[in-house]
Amino acid sequence: MTQPDPSLDLTDQDLAPDDETALTDDGCAATRNLVFVAAERLFALHGFQKVSVRDITAEAKVNLASINYHFGSKDALLLDIFTRRTAELNRARAKMLHEANAAHAGKPPVRAVLHALIAPPVRWMDPKGERLISVQFLIRARSEGTDQMRDILRTDVSHLRRFSDALLVVCPQLTPEEVYWRLHFSLGLVHNNRFAEFDRLNTLSGGLTREDQVDVLIQRMVDFAEAGFLRA
Amino acid sequence: MTQPDPSLDLTDQDLAPDDETALTDDGCAATRNLVFVAAERLFALHGFQKVSVRDITAEAKVNLASINYHFGSKDALLLDIFTRRTAELNRARAKMLHEANAAHAGKPPVRAVLHALIAPPVRWMDPKGERLISVQFLIRARSEGTDQMRDILRTDVSHLRRFSDALLVVCPQLTPEEVYWRLHFSLGLVHNNRFAEFDRLNTLSGGLTREDQVDVLIQRMVDFAEAGFLRA
C-alpha cells in the first residue's frame, strides 16, 4: 500500500503517448497478448465471474494452462488488464488537464476541466474505435471488481484530486464540499454509460446514428456538467 | 414492444402503500423470508456470482435445499428479489410524480419532476434505514443482472417514459432528444452511488455525518440535475 504512486505527480511520462507497443509486449510471448485481448473482451462482454479460464483460452485458441503460466492466476490476469487500462485512462485525462492548464495560464475555464475529465473515457466509447471493450471493461470493474481493484481505485482518488484541485481554483465561490459532490455527479454521467443504458438511449432517442456521435455526446455531457457546476 | 405495460397507466395500485406485509408473505413459510433477506443481503454485498446457495442457506440458517424448494432455483430467487424491489421503487417514484402533477395542475416545475425521480432511491440509501441493501442490490442488478432482468429494465423504459413525458411538457423549449439525454444524465447521478463511490466521497468530503445527510444529498442532486435541465 506504500507503493510509489505514478499517477500523483504529473511528469513527462503522463504526457507520453499511449504505449500501443505494450500490446506487443517484448516481442516474444505472443500467446500472452492473445490471452490478454481475449480475456479483456470476454470480461467486458459477460462479466468477470461468468467467464472461465477455459472460455478465455478457447477464445484465444491457446492452451488451458497458458493463463496460469503467463499471469500466475485468473485474478492476476484480471488485475493486469485493469491496471493497464486504468493507467492509460488516467494518463489521457492528466494530459488533457495539463494542456488546459498550459493554454490558460493555470486558470482554465470550468468547461475545459470538465472536458478533460469526461472526454477521454467517452472517446473510448466510439464503436468504430478499438477502445470500446476497454472502457466497458473498466466500467464493469467499477462494480464487479475485487478488493485489490478497489484499493487501486482508492489510489485513483489521488488522481481525481488533480481535478478537484483545479476546480477549486477556478470555482472560488464554491466550498470544497460542493466541488467534491459536483465532481462526483459529473463522474456519474460517464460511469453510467453501460450496455443497458446505451440500449435504452438508442431506443428512446432514435439511436446514435450521427457521424460525430461521440463528439456530440461529449458536448452534451460537458454542457450538463458545466451547468451543474456553474449553478449559483 | 407491443406488450401491455402495466406501469404506463398510473392507477390506484401504484399509489397503494408499500406492502411491507409482503415480507411476511402469506404467514407460513418463514424460511422463505429468511432466505429472501439473506440472499438480498449477500447479493448486494458480494455480487450475484460470488454468492453460492450454500452461502445463502448458511447465512439464513436453513437447509441447503430450501432455495430450490421455495423459489425453484437460484436464478428464480434472484429474479424474485429483483422484481419485488423494482416494483417498489417504481411505485414510489410514480406516486411522487403523481402528487407533483396533482399539486400543480399537470404543469409541475422541472424541479418537482426531478425530485420525484431522484428522491425515492436516494432515500433508500439512508444508512439508518432498512432499505440500504435493497438499493445496493438494485444498483448491482443494473450491471450484473441476467438477461431476464435486462428485459424487465427495458419494460422499465416505459416507466421512465412517464418522466420523459412529464419533462417534455414542462420543458417545451427542449427537443425530445435533449430531454432524453438529460434524463439519462440525471439517472446517472443516482445509479453512480455504489459502494466504492460512497467511500471515495466520504474520504474526499469528510464523510456524511450530518443528521439530515440524505435530504441534503437529494437536494444537491436535484440542484445539479435541475441546472443541467434548465440550461439554455
Added chain:
DNA sequence: CAGGGTTTCGAACAGTTGTTCGTCTAAAGA
C-alpha cells in the same frame, strides 16, 4: 389418535471451476 399435505433435512448427484503436474518441442548458447 390417525390422517394427509407441507416443510425440512441429509446425502448424493453430475458438472464446472481454477490450478498443477510431467512431458514434449524448439530455439538459443557454448
Added chain:
DNA sequence: TCTTTAGACGAACAACTGTTCGAAACCCTG
C-alpha cells in the same frame, strides 16, 4: 553437436457449483 531453457501441451487434480431425491419431521384437520 550437445546442453539449456522458455514455452506449449494434454491430462488430471481437488474443490466447489446448483440441483435432485427420498426419508424424516412437522402441523393442521378429520
